[in-house]
Amino acid sequence: MTLINENFLKLKDSYLFSEIGKRVSKYKDENPGKKIISLGIGDITKPLIPEVISAMHEAVEEMSRQETMKGYGPEQGYEFLRKVIVEKDYKSRGIKLEADEVFISDGAKSDCGNIVDVFDKDNLVAITDPVYPVYLDSNVMSGRKIIYISLKEENNFIPDLPKEKADIIYLCFPNNPTGTVLGKKELKRWIDYALENKSIILYDSAYEAFIKDKEIPHSIYEIKDAKKCAIEFKSFSKTAGFTGVRCAYCIIPKELKGYTKAKKEISLNLLWKRRQSTKFNGVSYITQMGAQAIYSIKGRKQVQEIIDYYLENAQIIKNTLKDYGYTVYGGENSPYIWMKIPGKMKSWEFFDELLREKQIIGTPGVGFGKNGEGYFRLSAFGDRIDIIEAMKRF
Amino acid sequence: MTLINENFLKLKDSYLFSEIGKRVSKYKDENPGKKIISLGIGDITKPLIPEVISAMHEAVEEMSRQETMKGYGPEQGYEFLRKVIVEKDYKSRGIKLEADEVFISDGAKSDCGNIVDVFDKDNLVAITDPVYPVYLDSNVMSGRKIIYISLKEENNFIPDLPKEKADIIYLCFPNNPTGTVLGKKELKRWIDYALENKSIILYDSAYEAFIKDKEIPHSIYEIKDAKKCAIEFKSFSKTAGFTGVRCAYCIIPKELKGYTKAKKEISLNLLWKRRQSTKFNGVSYITQMGAQAIYSIKGRKQVQEIIDYYLENAQIIKNTLKDYGYTVYGGENSPYIWMKIPGKMKSWEFFDELLREKQIIGTPGVGFGKNGEGYFRLSAFGDRIDIIEAMKRF
Numbered sequence: 001m002t003l004i005n006e007n008f009l010k011l012k013d014s015y016l017f018s019e020i021g022k023r024v025s026k027y028k029d030e031n032p033g034k035k036i037i038s039l040g041i042g043d044i045t046k047p048l049i050p051e052v053i054s055a056m057h058e059a060v061e062e063m064s065r066q067e068t069m070k071g072y073g074p075e076q077g078y079e080f081l082r083k084v085i086v087e088k089d090y091k092s093r094g095i096k097l098e099a100d101e102v103f104i105s106d107g108a109k110s111d112c113g114n115i116v117d118v119f120d121k122d123n124l125v126a127i128t129d130p131v132y133p134v135y136l137d138s139n140v141m142s143g144r145k146i147i148y149i150s151l152k153e154e155n156n157f158i159p160d161l162p163k164e165k166a167d168i169i170y171l172c173f174p175n176n177p178t179g180t181v182l183g184k185k186e187l188k189r190w191i192d193y194a195l196e197n198k199s200i201i202l203y204d205s206a207y208e209a210f211i212k213d214k215e216i217p218h219s220i221y222e223i224k225d226a227k228k229c230a231i232e233f234k235s236f237s238k239t240a241g242f243t244g245v246r247c248a249y250c251i252i253p254k255e256l257k258g259y260t261k262a263k264k265e266i267s268l269n270l271l272w273k274r275r276q277s278t279k280f281n282g283v284s285y286i287t288q289m290g291a292q293a294i295y296s297i298k299g300r301k302q303v304q305e306i307i308d309y310y311l312e313n314a315q316i317i318k319n320t321l322k323d324y325g326y327t328v329y330g331g332e333n334s335p336y337i338w339m340k341i342p343g344k345m346k347s348w349e350f351f352d353e354l355l356r357e358k359q360i361i362g363t364p365g366v367g368f369g370k371n372g373e374g375y376f377r378l379s380a381f382g383d384r385i386d387i388i389e390a391m392k393r394f
Numbered sequence: 395m396t397l398i399n400e401n402f403l404k405l406k407d408s409y410l411f412s413e414i415g416k417r418v419s420k421y422k423d424e425n426p427g428k429k430i431i432s433l434g435i436g437d438i439t440k441p442l443i444p445e446v447i448s449a450m451h452e453a454v455e456e457m458s459r460q461e462t463m464k465g466y467g468p469e470q471g472y473e474f475l476r477k478v479i480v481e482k483d484y485k486s487r488g489i490k491l492e493a494d495e496v497f498i499s500d501g502a503k504s505d506c507g508n509i510v511d512v513f514d515k516d517n518l519v520a521i522t523d524p525v526y527p528v529y530l531d532s533n534v535m536s537g538r539k540i541i542y543i544s545l546k547e548e549n550n551f552i553p554d555l556p557k558e559k560a561d562i563i564y565l566c567f568p569n570n571p572t573g574t575v576l577g578k579k580e581l582k583r584w585i586d587y588a589l590e591n592k593s594i595i596l597y598d599s600a601y602e603a604f605i606k607d608k609e610i611p612h613s614i615y616e617i618k619d620a621k622k623c624a625i626e627f628k629s630f631s632k633t634a635g636f637t638g639v640r641c642a643y644c645i646i647p648k649e650l651k652g653y654t655k656a657k658k659e660i661s662l663n664l665l666w667k668r669r670q671s672t673k674f675n676g677v678s679y680i681t682q683m684g685a686q687a688i689y690s691i692k693g694r695k696q697v698q699e700i701i702d703y704y705l706e707n708a709q710i711i712k713n714t715l716k717d718y719g720y721t722v723y724g725g726e727n728s729p730y731i732w733m734k735i736p737g738k739m740k741s742w743e744f745f746d747e748l749l750r751e752k753q754i755i756g757t758p759g760v761g762f763g764k765n766g767e768g769y770f771r772l773s774a775f776g777d778r779i780d781i782i783e784a785m786k787r788f
Binding site: 003004015018042044045046047050056057060061063064066067070072088106107109110114117119120121123134137138141149167197199200241244245258259260261263268272274277279280282284285383384 | 395396397400402403405409412419421435437438439440441442447450451454455457458459463464465466467495499501504506508512513514515516527528531532535536548561562568591592593594609625635637638639646652653654655657660662665668669672674675676677678679680681730734777
């Protein structure tokens with residue numbers, strides 16, 4: 001008799017964004033013709049930059065000729081891409097990494113979800129509340145014990161160290177959903193905590209490209225000794241509009257160790273390499289060629305223009321809502337605005353009302369955890385005209 | 395203290411194809427200028443067909459314009475692709491499936507590796523020996539008990555039912571590595587076994603496109619009641635040369651159930667959907683547009699020509715080796731030739747000798763399991779000129 005993984009039954013009924021999709025579909029069916037503006041799921045709306053487009057066309061052409069076609073690529077990703085990442089995302093910031101500490105994947109969601117494979121079931125996992133649901137769900141699915149670190153308004157949504165000894169800690173900054181950032185001092189507290197407890201920080205840095213403030217670190221490895229206790233996840237989704245293209249990477253430094261129960265040190269870089277070479281077969285060559293193009297001089301300029309455009313959207317949302325008297329967080333160094341819902345309305349009630357009355361979609365804060373109740377996430381990835389229209393409707 | 399998943403330490407040192415890669419690299423470094431012919435890893439050598447190329451160029455263009463660009467797609471894959479799969483791969487063979495029983499992914503290796511997530515650790519897993527290493531390794535990693543079903547020459551490499559009650563059974567036909575196929579009668583025995591024991595068959599059908607014999611089923615669902623006990627994995631890798639593009643799909647019928655320990659029936663389709671929407675974010679739109687093009691009239695014709703080309707290669711290898719007096723299996727309805735190594739030479743010894751003396755790469759049978767010792771897998775995916783040259787060198 002085939003037994004299922006019963007941990008799945010402990011998951012909440014539906015993945016947050018599926019639930020939003022369902023409610024929106026229902027509304028659309030019942031109200032055809034109404035123009036809905038989405039500030040919801042956090043999907044980008046700008047097309048791929050010209051440099052990426054031409055690199056991908058070129059790669060497609062290569063795939064059409066026997067002399068240049070590519071079959072299986074390295075599971076870890078092509079060296080050309082891993083090298084440019086090391087050079088442009090790290091070396092330029094004084095961080096020394098080698099190309100085999102970089103693992104290219106089809107998305108940060110895959111990486112954040114699959115990384116649990118290399119850890120024992122008995123680790124104590126700390127996640128923030130509110131939080132990106134993938135960290136929570138992937139650990140519930142694998143039957144791990146989870147403790148929560150509250151992100152609270154009174155602390156400016158900066159996480160406090162847990163009192164218990166967490167073995168694995170998920171941090172995401174610039175934060176999804178609150179839009180807040182961590183400075184070097186705050187990040188160092190976490191590194192110190194992890195080193196002291198021999199814990200590992202899983203640092204989701206998917207929104208790094210939105211950091212403008214010079215004091216805010218772009219990588220956790222800007223903090224001393226972070227290589228001994230942290231894995232960093234990066235994504236091209238928001239950086240370069242790759243949500244529909246699927247490419248990301250994670251960094252697992254060779255100095256990073258986990259432990260057997262007999263306290264033997266084991267390289268996590270090697271474990272992840274083995275995981276990926278067994279259960280993954282690399283990212284499309286065409287996609288990787290597209291990702292490489294982001295790092296050219298032209299590519300960087302084109303990407304920056306889009307990031308700046310989204311950041312201006314964030315400013316418009318933030319300032320308008322402030323002017324209307326709302327309390328809002330984030331929206332600086334981040335594409336997300338975290339809005340306090342006025343009165344005593346619950347997140348999903350506000351979601352339904354906003355959809356019904358204003359035809360605006362946002363993300364109910366409670367979808368990110370119970371501390372998100374009473375909050376609402378708005379994303380700045382929309383088109384400027386829609387953002388302005390949405391702000392008028394508010 | 396972060397504990398690692400110690401099951402990883404039970405894995406054999408190196409993934410088979412990485413080991414081959416290492417030995418070949420070493421040989422190349424020491425013998426520059428020697429022309430090596432690979433009949434090894436099973437990677438394709440023909441470029442993508444023109445229909446796929448033009449569909450992908452078009453999709454890249456769509457991604458360049460705001461009106462047509464695509465962001466996040468459905469985790470399960472675009473409906474246009476799932477619908478055409480249902481229509482052309484199943485309905486045309488009298489199998490009724492719905493589009494939400496199809497899950498598009500970035501590769502059958504990912505699907506075969508990740509499927510373990512939805513099953514309990516305590517299932518007894520049956521795999522054949524020899525076997526595609528991913529089934530074994532992904533179950534070792536998750537700490538499951540494994541029993542082996544011997545594929546033996548005296549049975550023509552047809553698997554016998556195990557005496558124990560296996561909960562999960564991996565079958566791959568046309569088989570990798572032996573190149574053998576299963577007829578309807580043999581497949582029905584397995585369906586009956588699975589129904590009787592409430593087991594699930596994980597049917598890897600990655601090489602289905604190579605079936606020419608009208609008596610051989612193209613899908614496990616051609617057998618009555620297979621929908622109640624089988625998941626089918628299909629891939630565009632070998633069908634349409636997508637090894638470097640990454641696209642595959644699996645079928646999880648809605649009637650397929652697993653069980654809780656309290657014997658409650660649970661839909662595996664829903665569990666997998668939840669797994670994928672949590673840990674996966676869909677396949678590149680460009681890739682899916684390419685995959686769709688395979689099903690057009692022109693696309694099917696172009697694909698068929700390539701399949702036939704590879705099958706002719708297989709014939710050349712098979713017939714030549716037979717003429718030379720070797721004992722060979724497979725090579726009909728399959729791109730793999732399973733060759734008995736003459737004398738008492740071991741698989742890796744033969745590998746090394748063939749590389750050293752003839753500059754030909756194959757895959758040592760023992761890499762697929764202990765019953766593979768004394769055998770050698772040759773793949774027909776090479777270029778015709780190379781295949782003929784390799785056959786001359788033999």
